[in-house]
Amino acid sequence: MPTPGRDLIRAMAAGNRDAFAPFYDTSAPRVLPFVLRIVRDRADAADILQDTFWETWRGAAAYDPSRGTPEAWIITRARTRAIDRVRAVRRRGETFVAPVDEAGALAQLSGAQREVVELAYYSGLTQTEIAERLEQPLGTVKTRIRLALARLREVVTPP
Amino acid sequence: MSHEPFETLAAVYAVGALDGDDLAQFEAHLPTCAVCQAALREAQDALARAMLSTPPQAPPAEAREALVRRVGRARGADRRSWLTWAAATAVVAAAAAGFTGTWVAVRYEARLGQMARETAAVKERLARNEASLREQVALYRGAVELLRDPATRVVDLRGQGPAAAASGRMIWNDAGGGHLFVAGLPPTPAGKTYALWTIGGGIPRPAGLFGVDAAGRATHRIAPASAGAPARVFAVTVEPEGGVPTPTGPIVLASK
Numbered sequence: 001m002p003t004p005g006r007d008l009i010r011a012m013a014a015g016n017r018d019a020f021a022p023f024y025d026t027s028a029p030r031v032l033p034f035v036l037r038i039v040r041d042r043a044d045a046a047d048i049l050q051d052t053f054w055e056t057w058r059g060a061a062a063y064d065p066s067r068g069t070p071e072a073w074i075i076t077r078a079r080t081r082a083i084d085r086v087r088a089v090r091r092r093g094e095t096f097v098a099p100v101d102e103a104g105a106l107a108q109l110s111g112a113q114r115e116v117v118e119l120a121y122y123s124g125l126t127q128t129e130i131a132e133r134l135e136q137p138l139g140t141v142k143t144r145i146r147l148a149l150a151r152l153r154e155v156v157t158p159p
Numbered sequence: 160m161s162h163e164p165f166e167t168l169a170a171v172y173a174v175g176a177l178d179g180d181d182l183a184q185f186e187a188h189l190p191t192c193a194v195c196q197a198a199l200r201e202a203q204d205a206l207a208r209a210m211l212s213t214p215p216q217a218p219p220a221e222a223r224e225a226l227v228r229r230v231g232r233a234r235g236a237d238r239r240s241w242l243t244w245a246a247a248t249a250v251v252a253a254a255a256a257g258f259t260g261t262w263v264a265v266r267y268e269a270r271l272g273q274m275a276r277e278t279a280a281v282k283e284r285l286a287r288n289e290a291s292l293r294e295q296v297a298l299y300r301g302a303v304e305l306l307r308d309p310a311t312r313v314v315d316l317r318g319q320g321p322a323a324a325a326s327g328r329m330i331w332n333d334a335g336g337g338h339l340f341v342a343g344l345p346p347t348p349a350g351k352t353y354a355l356w357t358i359g360g361g362i363p364r365p366a367g368l369f370g371v372d373a374a375g376r377a378t379h380r381i382a383p384a385s386a387g388a389p390a391r392v393f394a395v396t397v398e399p400e401g402g403v404p405t406p407t408g409p410i411v412l413a414s415k
Contacts, residue, residue: 020230024223029215036216046222057230068200072207079210083175104212120176121206127176146170149202156208 005070012060024053027070031078038082038122048085052078083124108155113148116141162194169195173202298378302338305330314414316393318343322411325375329393329414331357336383339393344371344411347397354398355379356406357390364390368402 005027011019028049035052036045055077063073106114119125119133127145131138168185171177177185189195305311316327316339325344331337339355347353352370356363369379395412 017230017233021227024226028218028223030211032216032218033213034210037213046219049218050222050226053226054229057233069204069207071211072200072203075207075210076203079175105209117174120171120174121210125176126178127171127181128178130176142167142171145174145176146167149170149173149205152209153201153205156205156212 006065009056009060009063009070009073012057013063020057023056027074028053031074034075035078035082038079038124039085044085045082048078048081051081079121086124105152105155109148109151113144113151116144117148117152120145162192165192165195166198169198170202173199173206295378298338298380301380302330305332305335305338308332308335310334314393316341316395316412316414319410319413321345321409325412327393327395327412331381331390331393332383333389334383337381339369339377339379339381339395341371341377341379341395341412342375344375344377344395346371346373346375350400351397351408352400352402353377353411354396354402354406354408355381356394356396357381358392358394359390363394363406365402365404366393368398368400 005023008019008023012023031052032045032049035048036042039045039048052074056074063070068076106117109117115134116130119130120127125133127138127141130136131141134141165185165188168177168181168188171181172185172189185195189199306313311330311332314329314331316329318325322344325341327339327341329337329339344353347370352368354368355366357366358364366381367379369377371377393412393414394406394410396406396410397408398406399408
C-alpha cells in the first residue's frame with residue numbers, strides 16, 4: 001500500500017514546516033488511542049503524543065523507508081516513550097496495569113495469543129517476566145508470540 | 160545453530176520482549192541476516208497496523224496548536240539545500256490532500272452512502288407524489304368537464320349489507336362516461352377487488368375494478384360506454400381480482 005505519509009516525512013526531512021500540520025492531523029488521532037491504551041492516563045498520553053510528534057519532526061531525516069512503513073516508525077517511537085512511562089510507574093511500586101478488552105485487529109487473536117502480545121507490547125513485560133506471570137515455560141511463551149504475530153499479519157494484510 | 164530459532168527471536172524482539180542471552184544473541188545476528196531484517200520489518204509493520212486499527216481520537220486542540228507553533232518557530236528550512244526544500248514542498252500539497260482524502264473517505268464513506276440512499280429515496284417519493292397529484296388533477300378536471308354537460312347526472316350510491324356505512328357518488332354521462340367517488344368501504348380481502356357495474360335495460364355491464372386506500376376512499380374513472388342501453392343503475396360488488404363478466408359477489412354499494 002503506497003503511503004502518502006512517506007512524502008510528508010520526506011518534506012519534513014527537507015525542513016518544510018508546512019508538512020508537519022497535515023502529518024500530525026492525519027497520524028496523531030490514530031496514534032493517541034494506542035498510547036492511551038498503554039498509559040491509561042489522558043494527560044500522560046497527551047504528553048507522550050507531543051514528545052513523539054516533536055521527535056518525528058526533528059528526526060524525519062533519519063526515517064528510512066527501506067526499514068519500515070511510516071506507521072511502524074511512529075508507533076515504535078510512541079511505544080518506547082509510553083513503555084518507559086509505564087515502567088517508571090511500576091518501579092514506583094504502583095500496581096501492574098492489566099490489559100483491558102481489546103478492540104481492533106488484536107481482537108482477532110485467540111485469548112492466549114492476545115494475552116502474550118498485550119503483556120509484551122502494552123505492558124512492557126519481557127519474555128521471562130511473561131513466563132513467570134503466566135507460569136508457563138519460556139519456550140511456550142516465545143512460540144505463542146511468534147504464532148500470534150503470524151496470525152496478526154494475516155489479519156492486517158488485505159486479501 | 161539452525162536459522163529457525165532466530166525467526167522466533169525476531170517475533171519476540173518485534174514486540175519488545177526479548178531479554179537475557181536471547182537478546183544479545185539476536186542483536187549480534189540481526190545486522191548480518193537479511194532474512195531476519197525482513198522478518199522483523201514485516202512483524203513491526205503488522206503490529207503497527209494492528210495497533211492503529213482502533214477508532215481514532217482527536218488529541219486536545221491546545222496541544223496540537225502548541226506543537227504546530229513550536230514546529231513553525233523551529234530551525235528547519237536551512238537543514239537542506241534550497242533546491243531539496245523546494246522539491247519536497249511540491250509534494251506536500253498533493254501528499255497532504257491524498258493522506259487527508261483517504262482519511263476523510265474512510266471516515267465519511269458510510270455516511271455519504273447513507274445520504275445518497277436517503278436522497279434517492281426522497282427523489283423517488285417526490286416523483287411518486289407528483290405523478291399521483293397529476294393523476295388526481297386530471298381526474299378532477301375530467302369530472303368538472305363532465306359536470307358542464309347538462310346531460311350529466313349525479314347519482315348517489317348507498318352502502319349495503321356489511322358495508323352499510325359506505326357511500327358513493329357517481330357523475331355519469333351516457334356519452335362521456337363517468338367518475339365514481341366512494342368513501343367508507345372496508346379494504347377487500349386478499350385476492351378480491353371491488354368491481355363497478357353499470358346497469359341499463361336490466362343488464363349489468365362491467366365498468367372496471369378498483370381498490371380503496373387506507374381510509375376506505377377511492378376515485379374511479381369509467382370510460383364512455385361504446386354500446387348497449389344507457390346506464391340507469393350503478394352497483395359495486397366484491398369480485399375476484401381478475402374481474403368477472405357478470406357480478407358474482409355481494410353488493411356493497413348500489414344506487415336506487
